[in-house]
Amino acid sequence: xxxxxQTTFQRYEDxxxxxxxxxxxxxxxxxxxxxxxxxxxxxxxxDFIQHxxxxxSLKDDAPQAYKDLLNGSEYLDKYGHIVLYEGMAPTLVYFTxxxxxxxxxxxxxxxxxxxxxxxxxxxxxxKDIVKLxxxxxxxxxxxxxxxEKFLWDHRDDFPLWRYDGKNKSARQAGPRIRSVxxxxxxxxxxxxxxxxxxxxxxxxx
Numbered sequence: 001x002x003x004x005x006q007t008t009f010q011r012y013e014d015x016x017x018x019x020x021x022x023x024x025x026x027x028x029x030x031x032x033x034x035x036x037x038x039x040x041x042x043x044x045x046x047d048f049i050q051h052x053x054x055x056x057s058l059k060d061d062a063p064q065a066y067k068d069l070l071n072g073s074e075y076l077d078k079y080g081h082i083v084l085y086e087g088m089a090p091t092l093v094y095f096t097x098x099x100x101x102x103x104x105x106x107x108x109x110x111x112x113x114x115x116x117x118x119x120x121x122x123x124x125x126x127k128d129i130v131k132l133x134x135x136x137x138x139x140x141x142x143x144x145x146x147x148e149k150f151l152w153d154h155r156d157d158f159p160l161w162r163y164d165g166k167n168k169s170a171r172q173a174g175p176r177i178r179s180v181x182x183x184x185x186x187x188x189x190x191x192x193x194x195x196x197x198x199x200x201x202x203x204x205x
Contacts (some may be wrong), residue, residue, distance in 0.1 A: 008092075030096075035151045040161065
């Protein structure tokens with residue numbers, strides 16, 4: 001079950017009509033499972049999708065809060081300001097688009113992965129593909145921040161939502177430091193240490 005489809009993309013990005021819907025659906029599924037689900041939290045996500053029909057449409061008896069979360073709404077925040085929330089579609093579109101660009105640049109052959117070449121143009125350099133992916137994820141994250149604001153502003157309507165700062169940092173574009181390796185693989189051999197700590201002056205000499 002997918003929350004968006006190829007028609008949804010036409011409102012945000014101009015993608016080739018030659019792209020088969022079933023191919024795009026693979027990346028929509030990945031965006032839902034790997035980007036949206038961790039962001040919403042498993043409890044809210046699983047309860048949310050229970051209110052969908054098999055064709056991806058919300059059931060008529062779905063809570064109004066879920067309808068607004070998916071489709072967007074206009075509301076007043078706690079400061080009395082009008083907020084126009086666009087819904088989930090742009091977030092999912094750009095997370096999907098980023099995953100599609102990244103995967104579409106590589107073609108897997110019996111002898112291993114190769115970069116695709118096209119008859120009517122040159123293949124994009126890997127470093128430029130990375131930039132494109134990061135750009136799309138940045139757009140997706142900007143829209144995801146709007147979902148987050150909507151959830152905060154309506155947190156009484158979403159008791160299953162639990163904010164997790166780790167999920168927010170995990171969806172940022174570009175490389176990230178997740179943790180520090182404290183094993184011997186990172187040990188500074190041949191460098192004087194004090195209680196396992198490398199003094200700063202060792203790097204200044």
